[in-house]
């Protein structure tokens with residue numbers, strides 16, 4: 001398959017790998033979400049995970065964060081298996097990861113300031129003044145320094161996600177996982193976020209994993225891209241490689257066409273049969 | 282038929298598994314290196330939410346139940362000319378049974394359901410997951426202070442309930458119905474034994490506090506993270522903890538007073 005050739009063409013990037021996912025199999029009940037997936041996340045780069053809705057992108061991030069355990073296969077963080085870690089080891093590993101949840105997941109009983117300061121207070125002994133400065137810097141970076149005293153309930157969805165982003169990068173983690181960072185952002189904020197992610201990646205040298213549907217933004221920012229479909233890696237490669245990959249599945253996805261081999265629908269019986277059958281099973 | 286047996290077996294197994302899980306959750310939450318600097322402020326906040334905010338309902342209920350007891354006791358006992366013993370009857374029934382049981386039931390409805398709903402909503406909005414990703418154990422940060430708060434508050438609330446109840450019955454029996462107050466109080470003083478009555482009541486309240494908050498935090502932590510799942514979990518908290526309290530009350534009463 002073309003995926004093999006693309007890997008051969010980008011060997012230098014994939015030499016220094018921070019997270020290595022091997023033969024990953026994971027199912028929810030009857031539904032197999034991953035069926036033997038291999039993904040390598042290069043260190044210090046922006047890696048994008050793309051795929052249709054419901055293809056398991058959020059699930060993949062949770063597997064990397066150790067919140068779910070694979071049925072088979074391994075998720076290796078610098079060679080150590082995350083699902084084998086004990087509780088303390090796992091929490092140590094998570095200190096090095098920042099995660100932006102799809103829903104933002106701000107702590108609703110804390111102000112914006114306390115939310116962003118939370119990881120700092122937990123993991124460092126910095127004096128209050130220093131914490132305040134760091135929080136201000138992070139909020140400035142996402143354009144929400146003015147919202148510092150608001151409560152999460154007073155933020156719009158897009159603002160909440162940007163605050164969550166500030167919280168995810170508060171500790172300057174080695175690995176930052178962004179679940180849909182662009183969803184719900186206006187074009188200006190989107191541009192700022194794209195730049196911010198790029199800049200953070202370059203300035204701090206951390207490895208970023210971006211899950212996104214926004215093809216243009218993602219292609220512009222990612223160093224390496226994995227496309228998931230049907231529980232497998234449909235294709236991977238640099239943006240340039242994926243643009244001229246000769247696979248209908250990938251073309252459909254990269255060009256955003258509604259019809260093609262990538263299913264828009266959750267697996268279901270034939271539509272006509274369903275309509276005429278008159279029975280929900 | 283086989284199908285039904287299978288389902289029954291499955292249901293039993295999942296109940297047993299849930300019970301085991303709830304025990305593990307509690308153990309993970311409570312067995313930890315103490316971090317007083319972090320935990321104390323969280324605990325105080327939860328004691329406020331769980332305990333202080335329950336005070337009104339406890340005091341009002343205690344007052345009314347005491348007044349009703351005083352009135353009923355008087356009307357029954359006056360036929361035998363022993364209305365002076367009202368104080369003794371009220372104090373014993375409150376200290377031994379009514380204060381711990383009624384407080385626990387009210388507490389399950391007022392604070393237990395709120396705990397479940399709060400924890401469940403935190404789960405549904407991924408706040409628990411993001412705590413985990415920040416490297417903070419939600420069992421220790423969220424579950425433990427809530428559990429301790431309930432465990433500490435319920436016995437205190439139960440004592441307040443008993444005191445207010447006794448005072449309420451004295452309002453009715455002494456001030457309104459005119460029982461001689463010296464007789465009312467001295468009868469009570471003679472009848473009530475510290476270990477048998479007061480301490481046993483407190484022991485009951487401690488056990489109930491454990492049961493109610495355990496059920497509440499487990500239901501919240503284990504709920505299906507949707508609005509429907511949270512509402513079911515909240516209902517289960519009230520139903521399960523009330524039934525468990527009543528069942529445990531019978532067992533405890535049998536142990537404490539069974540061999541009279």
Ligand SMILES: Nc1ncnc2c1ncn2[C@@H]1O[C@H](COP(=O)(O)OP(=O)(O)OP(=O)(O)O)[C@@H](O)[C@H]1O
Nearest residue numbers: 028031033051052053054055056057058059060102
């Ligand atoms: N808690 C859960 N229990 C059972 N099934 C789940 C659960 N969470 C997700 N799933 C299923 O797992 C599959 C993958 O979900 P996931 O959230 O990873 O998708 P996604 O790729 O992030 O989609 P989106 O782009 O819409 O966020 C979906 O088919 C979903 O039905």
Ligand SMILES: [Mg+2]
Nearest residue numbers: 057058059102
């Ligand atoms: Mg998702």
